[in-house]
Amino acid sequence: MKHKARDGYCIKHHPLFVPSRKQSSKISCEIIDKLALELDTPFQHVHYEEGLDNPIGVEYCHPNYPKKGIDGAFEYEDELVLFEFHGDYWHGHPSQHNKGTTERETTLKESFIETQRIMRKVVECTKMRLFYVWEFDYDRLEEDAPIWSIVREFNGILEW
Numbered sequence: 682m683k684h685k686a687r688d689g690y691c692i693k694h695h696p697l698f699v700p701s702r703k704q705s706s707k708i709s710c711e712i713i714d715k716l717a718l719e720l721d722t723p724f725q726h727v728h729y730e731e732g733l734d735n736p737i738g739v740e741y742c743h744p745n746y747p748k749k750g751i752d753g754a755f756e757y758e759d760e761l762v763l764f765e766f767h768g769d770y771w772h773g774h775p776s777q778h779n780k781g782t783t784e785r786e787t788t789l790k791e792s793f794i795e796t797q798r799i800m801r802k803v804v805e806c807t808k809m810r811l812f813y814v815w816e817f818d819y820d821r822l823e824e825d826a827p828i829w830s831i832v833r834e835f836n837g838i839l840e841w
Contacts, residue, residue, distance in 0.1 A: 706752075709766035710736070712814055713753045715828045716764070724764065726753040746806035749799060762810040763803065764832075767839075769816045772796040775841050776817055797839045804835060811835040 710729045717724045727736045740750035741763065753764035769777050773792030780789060787795070804811050811834070818831040833840050 706766065706768065708768070708816070708819070709752045712766050712819060712828055713764065716832070717755070719827050719829055720755070720757070722756050724753040724755040743803075743807040743809070746803055749803055751803070757810070760810070762812060763807070765800070765811065765813040767796060767813055767815050774815055774817050793839065800835050800839065801837060804837075815841055817841065
């Protein structure tokens with residue numbers, strides 16, 4: 682089965698999907714769409730199609746940790762892996778740490794620590810590899826540079 686943007690996922694490559702639209706963003710979709718082209722592989726994700734009011738598709742939710750919707754899931758090196766986009770504000774990128782609190786009334790440093798804790802939990806529960814991109818890095822990426830050049834693999838500590 683070929684991946685179609687209107688489906689938002691490919692059942693052949695992602696048979697364990699659980700429908701979710703918890704925390705998706707348009708910038709996450711933009712990055713995932715670019716990565717899908719670069720890597721020539723379909724991603725399961727919430728897809729924002731220009732001209733449509735509502736997104737299409739679902740985030741990936743692993744049955745061992747269904748309370749956390751993952752921005753994307755894709756085949757990499759012959760295995761299904763996870764992908765997260767971290768906005769600087771909501772996930773507490775260190776460049777933001779002295780800029781106050783979030784709307785959730787947590788400091789941005791606390792948001793960073795919480796994001797790292799959740800990522801550890803996701804990896805522990807799913808036993809899957811987890812890749813991520815910071816908004817900070819994406820904003821500074823040269824226009825013609827590959828997105829993959831700023832993708833990091835999570836190994837227990839959030840790098841920035």
